[in-house]
Amino acid sequence: MSGERGETAGGPVRLTAELLEQLLASATPEQYLARASLEERSLAEYAEAVREAHGLKKSQVIRASGLNPTFCYQIFEGTRRPGRDSAIMLAFGLGCSLVEAQRLLRLAGASELWSRNRRDAIIIFCLEHGMSRAQTDDELWRLGEKTLLDGEA
Amino acid sequence: MDAPTDTQLMAALEKDEAYCVEHVLASGEAGSTEVVSRPGAEHLGEGPLVRKRVKRDVANVEVFSRLSSAADKHLPRVVETYDLPDQVVIVREYVYGASLASCVAEAGRMGETAAAHVAADVCDAVTTLHEQGIVHRDVSPRNVILSPRGAVLIDLGIARTYVEGAPRDTTRLGTWGFASPEQYGFAQTDGRSDVYSIGCLLGYMLTGVTPDAEGYAAALADSAVVRPELRRIVEKACSFEPSERYQSAGALRAVVLQAVPDAVATSDSWTSGAATLPNARGDNYLTLVTPVQLFGAFRVSDGTRKLGSIAVALLGVFLGALFVLAASQAITFPGQQYPVTLMLLMLFIGAYLALLCVVEAPAAILGAGKYGGGRHSGASARLAILGKWALFGASVLGVAFFALLIFAVVLNV
Numbered sequence: 189m190s191g192e193r194g195e196t197a198g199g200p201v202r203l204t205a206e207l208l209e210q211l212l213a214s215a216t217p218e219q220y221l222a223r224a225s226l227e228e229r230s231l232a233e234y235a236e237a238v239r240e241a242h243g244l245k246k247s248q249v250i251r252a253s254g255l256n257p258t259f260c261y262q263i264f265e266g267t268r269r270p271g272r273d274s275a276i277m278l279a280f281g282l283g284c285s286l287v288e289a290q291r292l293l294r295l296a297g298a299s300e301l302w303s304r305n306r307r308d309a310i311i312i313f314c315l316e317h318g319m320s321r322a323q324t325d326d327e328l329w330r331l332g333e334k335t336l337l338d339g340e341a
Numbered sequence: 342m343d344a345p346t347d348t349q350l351m352a353a354l355e356k357d358e359a360y361c362v363e364h365v366l367a368s369g370e371a372g373s374t375e376v377v378s379r380p381g382a383e384h385l386g387e388g389p390l391v392r393k394r395v396k397r398d399v400a401n402v403e404v405f406s407r408l409s410s411a412a413d414k415h416l417p418r419v420v421e422t423y424d425l426p427d428q429v430v431i432v433r434e435y436v437y438g439a440s441l442a443s444c445v446a447e448a449g450r451m452g453e454t455a456a457a458h459v460a461a462d463v464c465d466a467v468t469t470l471h472e473q474g475i476v477h478r479d480v481s482p483r484n485v486i487l488s489p490r491g492a493v494l495i496d497l498g499i500a501r502t503y504v505e506g507a508p509r510d511t512t513r514l515g516t517w518g519f520a521s522p523e524q525y526g527f528a529q530t531d532g533r534s535d536v537y538s539i540g541c542l543l544g545y546m547l548t549g550v551t552p553d554a555e556g557y558a559a560a561l562a563d564s565a566v567v568r569p570e571l572r573r574i575v576e577k578a579c580s581f582e583p584s585e586r587y588q589s590a591g592a593l594r595a596v597v598l599q600a601v602p603d604a605v606a607t608s609d610s611w612t613s614g615a616a617t618l619p620n621a622r623g624d625n626y627l628t629l630v631t632p633v634q635l636f637g638a639f640r641v642s643d644g645t646r647k648l649g650s651i652a653v654a655l656l657g658v659f660l661g662a663l664f665v666l667a668a669s670q671a672i673t674f675p676g677q678q679y680p681v682t683l684m685l686l687m688l689f690i691g692a693y694l695a696l697l698c699v700v701e702a703p704a705a706i707l708g709a710g711k712y713g714g715g716r717h718s719g720a721s722a723r724l725a726i727l728g729k730w731a732l733f734g735a736s737v738l739g740v741a742f743f744a745l746l747i748f749a750v751v752l753n754v
Contacts, residue, residue, distance in 0.1 A: 247354040257347040261354075261426055 231295040232266030238282045238292075239264075253281025254321050254337045272298035276311060277336050280321035289315055307333040344397075344426045353423040357430065360392060371399045372428060376435060389435040390420055393496075394428045404475050405429050408497060411473045415466035415493050436495060438488035441546070445482060450549030453568065457601035459485065460543045462492035464594035467539065470497075471532045471590065478530055480538035481516035482545060518553030519545075522581055533583040536593055540578025540586070543597070547571060552579075570600050629696070630704040639707055650703035657698025664691025682749035686742060693738050701730055 214220040229237070239249055250260045255270075255277050262268040263278065270278060275296040279289035290300045301308040301315075310331055314324040325335040345353055360377040367374045372395040379387065405422045408431060412418070420432040441459065445451065451459070463485060470477055477497060484496040521537035523530045541552045547567045548560035560566050561575065574596055580586045587593040598605045639647060668687035672680050705727045 245354075245358045247351060247358055250351065250354070257350045257354075258344070258426055261350060265427055267427075 229295070230266060231269065231292070232264055234292065234295055235264055235278065235282065238284060238288055242283050244282065249278075249281040251281075252283070252321060253277045254325075255281065270296050272296070273336050276301075277321055279315065280324060280336075283318075284315065286312060286315050311336075345424055350426065353425055353430075356421065356423050357425070360390075360432070362392075363389060366391075371396050377432070390432050391417075391435050392430060392432045394430050396428050397424075397426075400429050402429055404497060405431060407473045407475055411469050411475065413466055413469035415462045415491055416469060417493055417495055431497075433495075436486045436488050436493045438486045438493070440483050441485040441487060441492070441542070442482035444487055445546065445549055450566070451546045453547070453571065453601050454603045456543060456546035457597050457604035459487070459492040459546060460539060460597050461594050461604060463494055463539055463542065464590040464597070466492075466494040467532075467535045467590040468594075471535070476530050476532060477535050477538075478524060479516060479520070480535055480542060481519040482542065482551075483516065485542065518551045521583075523583065528583070531583070532589060533586050536586050536588075536590055537579055537583075539590065539593060540575050543571070544575040544579070547575070568600075574600060630700055635700065635704055635707070639703075646706055650706045653702045653706065654699045657695050657700075657702070660698060661691045661695035664688065664694065667691075682745050685745055689738055689741055689745075693734050697731060697734065701727060 210223070211220045239246065246261070246264065250257050253260060255263075255274060259268060259270075259274070260278065260281070263270055263274075272293065275293050275298055276289065279292050282288070282292075284292060286301070293300050301312050303309050303312060307328065310327055310333060311324060314327055319327070321336060325337055328335045359379060361380050362375050362377050364376040365373065366376060372393065374391060374393045376389050377392045378389050402424065405424070408422060409419045417433040417436050420434065422429070422431045424430065463480060467477060467480065475497070477494065479496060480494065484494060486493045486495055519538045519541045521530065521534040523534050544557065544561055544567075545551055548557060550557045550560055561572055564572075567575075574593075578586050578593055587596065639650065664687050668684045668691065671683035671687055674680075705723045
């Protein structure tokens with residue numbers, strides 16, 4: 189979203205809002221692209237950074253996320269890309285805050301969590317309240333929505 | 342070893358995460374090497390360990406499953422090996438000591454005795470690997486550590502198992518100047534490639550110069566620097582054509598120790614001290630040589646030995662057949678007092694002689710199993726073991742004979 193600073197795990201050098209201003213002020217796209225340094229980390233790098241920042245071991249993350257171990261390992265390696273629900277499960281495994289989770293989803297090429305969507309809203313709530321993936325799935329089930337585990341996206 | 346299953350992966354990950362990294366020695370595209378320790382293991386007297394990660398596409402994964410069973414005084418003890426989807430990991434003991442490379446860089450060329458001693462130790466290590474069907478492929482000064490217990494050969498990251506009939510190796514690495522020509526794609530590497538590298542190592546130790554450097558050939562040829570006999574050994578071991586080299590590390594070891602007798606005394610006393618180490622091979626003459634060991638040694642032997650062993654084996658078959666015939670005669674020929682006894686006796690003697698000539702004698706000739714390992718490459722040592730086995734077998738036969746005799750007298754057959 190606009191106005192987000194670098195996330196807790198060490199984000200971009202420039203504020204995204206600043207870059208947007210620059211872009212809108214440029215006459216041509218090339219002008220903007222030539223000047224701005226648009227490094228964005230890969231999903232694997234970001235996930236690894238978050239994992240280390242939170243002081244978690246890979247095995248802990250895999251267990252907490254509920255993802256298939258080999259699949260999760262390969263996400264960290266960068267050889268496979270998670271779908272939307274899998275990325276959300278990973279966010280839970282990493283103990284992400286909402287902001288971190290949104291970034292994770294964006295890097296995974298999926299749409300971010302949207303508070304207007306019923307299911308997303310429940311997930312956002314659980315994420316912000318520090319609930320585990322398992323507890324979140326319980327809530328989703330209780331409220332009649334598709335759970336994360338079992339719903340491959 | 343294929344990529345691990347999910348449960349195996351979790352188990353491997355947990356093993357991996359249990360180690361505490363003290364220090365990173367090297368890190369690159371192909372993997373990394375770190376000094377690690379196991380928290381809580383200090384009270385068991387365990388020192389620092391080395392963990393080496395090698396990417397799957399570079400490593401030969403079969404090697405890792407066999408490394409644990411390749412135990413030798415001159416190889417580092419393997420603590421554990423496990424694999425992850427993208428890499429294989431080995432944790433071994435940290436070998437204290439300076440590498441041969443740094444020693445020679447610092448102090449220059451080594452004296453004959455020391456060089457021969459190191460070469461003999463490395464030959465031992467390599468022989469153990471070859472027995473497991475592993476070719477090291479990177480025997481170089483950086484990978485030889487001069488430790489208190491002798492020279493130790495480390496770093497098996499690129500080692501691969503010998504595959505019958507494969508035309509070329511799929512990965513070609515190694516240390517420039519010490520790697521055999523085959524490693525650069527001319528043919529498949531086998532035990533003799535390691536022999537080549539040990540030859541280069543010996544030349545390096547004697548001249549103080551690496552084989553690919555300018556002054557190497559000159560220094561090697563200079564008889565004031567390197568004794569001509571040793572130069573010939575180095576040249577033969579480093580022949581371009583594998584069939585012209587020494588055909589096994591054991592052979593090279595024997596030749597080196599013959600040329601430098603002073604190194605033998607220290608070598609042997611170290612060997613006897615190794616009795617306390619868990620060594621699967623051992624000096625046990627009570628065991629039979631297994632077919633695997635026999636064929637393994639047959640494959641890496643030279644022509645004359647192969648012929649000799651086949652000749653003795655055929656003799657054994659002939660003798661065995663002879664005694665079987667005698668046994669059948671004992672039964673059918675009329676007028677025998679104890680036909681069954683005699684028959685059984687003939688069969689036993691036949692079996693004993695057959696075992697002796699078809700299995701044990703060829704094994705002694707080829708240096709397989711308990712006769713091999715580079716330690717007993719002297720003919721007298723092997724004869725001694727063969728003799729002990731033969732005596733043991735004969736005594737077993739004698740006991741059986743007496744039992745038969747009593748049996749016969751009692752039952753009057």
